[in-house]
Amino acid sequence: MDEQLFFKKLNSLCTSKEIFYFLSSLEVMSDTMASGALQKISELEVDDNGLKNPALLENEVFRALCFQFEFESSKLSNTGLLNALQALIKLRIDPQSMLMTSLLSESKERLGRGQLTAEHLCALGESLLELEGPSCATLEQIVNHMQERDIKSWSPREVVMVYKILEVTVREGKQWQSLLNRLNGVTLRAASQLSPNFVSLILNSLVALHQTRAVLLVSALCKHSVQHVPYFTDHELINVLEAFLYFGQKMQIFTEALERHVPKSIHTMHPQTVSKVMQYCCKKMILSKPIFDAVAEGFISSADTLTTDQIAAYIIPYGTLNYLPPSASSLFRKLETVLHTRVRHFQPHTLLNLLHSCVLIQRYPINFLPKIFSPYFLQKLQAQPPGLNRVVMSQLTQLFLTVTLECPFYEGPKLLSKYQVKAFPTPQSSLDVHLFKRVKTGLLYLLKKRIYFASEVSTPYFYVVDIEIKLDEEGFVLPAAQLEEVHRRIALCVDGQNRFCAHSHNLLGEEAIKQRHLQLLGYEVVQIPFFEIESLQNTRKIADYLHKKIFPCTYG
Numbered sequence: 001m002d003e004q005l006f007f008k009k010l011n012s013l014c015t016s017k018e019i020f021y022f023l024s025s026l027e028v029m030s031d032t033m034a035s036g037a038l039q040k041i042s043e044l045e046v047d048d049n050g051l052k053n054p055a056l057l058e059n060e061v062f063r064a065l066c067f068q069f070e071f072e073s074s075k076l077s078n079t080g081l082l083n084a085l086q087a088l089i090k091l092r093i094d095p096q097s098m099l100m101t102s103l104l105s106e107s108k109e110r111l112g113r114g115q116l117t118a119e120h121l122c123a124l125g126e127s128l129l130e131l132e133g134p135s136c137a138t139l140e141q142i143v144n145h146m147q148e149r150d151i152k153s154w155s156p157r158e159v160v161m162v163y164k165i166l167e168v169t170v171r172e173g174k175q176w177q178s179l180l181n182r183l184n185g186v187t188l189r190a191a192s193q194l195s196p197n198f199v200s201l202i203l204n205s206l207v208a209l210h211q212t213r214a215v216l217l218v219s220a221l222c223k224h225s226v227q228h229v230p231y232f233t234d235h236e237l238i239n240v241l242e243a244f245l246y247f248g249q250k251m252q253i254f255t256e257a258l259e260r261h262v263p264k265s266i267h268t269m270h271p272q273t274v275s276k277v278m279q280y281c282c283k284k285m286i287l288s289k290p291i292f293d294a295v296a297e298g299f300i301s302s303a304d305t306l307t308t309d310q311i312a313a314y315i316i317p318y319g320t321l322n323y324l325p326p327s328a329s330s331l332f333r334k335l336e337t338v339l340h341t342r343v344r345h346f347q348p349h350t351l352l353n354l355l356h357s358c359v360l361i362q363r364y365p366i367n368f369l370p371k372i373f374s375p376y377f378l379q380k381l382q383a384q385p386p387g388l389n390r391v392v393m394s395q396l397t398q399l400f401l402t403v404t405l406e407c408p409f410y411e412g413p414k415l416l417s418k419y420q421v422k423a424f425p426t427p428q429s430s431l432d433v434h435l436f437k438r439v440k441t442g443l444l445y446l447l448k449k450r451i452y453f454a455s456e457v458s459t460p461y462f463y464v465v466d467i468e469i470k471l472d473e474e475g476f477v478l479p480a481a482q483l484e485e486v487h488r489r490i491a492l493c494v495d496g497q498n499r500f501c502a503h504s505h506n507l508l509g510e511e512a513i514k515q516r517h518l519q520l521l522g523y524e525v526v527q528i529p530f531f532e533i534e535s536l537q538n539t540r541k542i543a544d545y546l547h548k549k550i551f552p553c554t555y556g
Helices: 003-011 016-024 031-045 054-058 060-071 078-090 098-112 118-132 138-147 156-169 177-193 196-208 215-231 234-246 252-265 271-283 289-305 308-320 328-345 348-360 366-372 375-383 390-406 433-447 509-520 539-550
Strands: 454-458 464-471 488-495 524-529
Touching: 003 016, 003 031, 016 031, 016 060, 031 060, 031 078, 054 060, 060 078, 060 098, 078 098, 078 118, 098 118, 098 138, 118 138, 118 156, 138 156, 138 177, 156 177, 156 196, 177 215, 196 215, 196 234, 215 234, 215 252, 234 271, 252 271, 252 289, 271 289, 271 308, 289 308, 289 328, 308 328, 308 348, 308 509, 328 348, 328 366, 348 366, 348 375, 348 390, 348 509, 366 390, 390 509, 433 464, 433 488, 433 539, 488 509, 509 524, 524 539
Parallel strands: 488 524
Antiparallel strands: 454 464, 464 488
16 A cells, blocks of 8 residues: 555544554555554553553554564664654553564664664654663763754754753763754744744753753743743643743743633643742742732632642742732632641641741731741751741741731730841842932932931841931931930831832732831831832932922921
């Protein structure tokens, strides 16, 4: 039978029984046709759980095909040999059997003689990865042969396979960099034609190969991935999101694509994919209300099926980005129900991160704080990495301060002083130095002398105030160093862009709780956000703005 006609007929068949019947009607077929039939059988009979029907391996036609491949391996074409090898690996044929040993031995001999094309090298590499794993010594031999080939003519599938082989053969990352550079160049030219699967696989390989210098390629693939968002499988979308995080990519059009996709797919997406979407938003400080609202609905309906890590991944971003969705009451009611039944299953640090994120948005886990402040739980925190470091102790201290200030009815155990920090750590990025300098210059113009305000003031309540101004009973400004007759304290919060969600005027959770607590501690909190001051052209205008903001009663 003509090969073209054979494959047309083969592709129309839907069961292995039909394929065996079709094959038995033929008097003769080429090895390419026979290996194609094996590949079609493997596609139909193998799923994520393995071989659907092991009995098919006993079928007479199947056994006859295997017999021919085993005893005539030296006469096979490269395509027939390697396609058969791939299909039989997929069908879980014993790697130690005579059939597999014969095909592998013949493949390696042809590799050694330099008889394999780029397509065949990739097919053999894929088979060896599946069969022998990353430690297979022959993979390095395959890469050496690939270095000598003209890669410009390689198909996308071959390019993907070479990346995968390089992933496991690169040790120090230097010996194949010249091949990687050529490969990256070819992939860049073809980026806009790649399928969703290939985009995902290549981005995954670039992460594994630490290709941080392939900036143009990464940007092109990330940009191209936007149109594929609705078509990515769960696993593919996770790969793409991980690449965006690893390479520091952030594109508004990608976020918009997620905003269209996630709300429609929330009830069918795998929880791990939803977790990765939320991690992406959280790390990039992207407050996407369409995504967060949809995830809240998804959590309410599926929380009982989530792992403890997934529960934390779903919920923590709400606190970090300081957002309560419309369904907040149902969301946190569901969270409390889940915690009551599964709190002992959480890893200590995961539980602390989760409960800390809740208080940032004024959701108080009163029923679980006795557990958190118990010596036994604190010992468990200390025993597991990262232990009781400064960040962990700050979270514990802020939880304790929250219940002290905002939940006076709490009567459970207190946090022992040895677990409390003296001051919350201020991240280097927290203070916008340029904005801070402009505000201080404006204040100097307004108050005439530098002695009337203090900057970066440590308080007895763990927080650092950006700028503090003290007033006496009649409202006159006192020198910052004066300790007596202080009637009012004004805390200026100089909030640069890094204290807000990306492209938003929504304060981050850490800054929101700080301002809330300072107010409860008796400060008059005055917020100086970047978006109110950035358009003011000169010191006089800034001073005028500060006068109106800090002393509205005397303004004008």
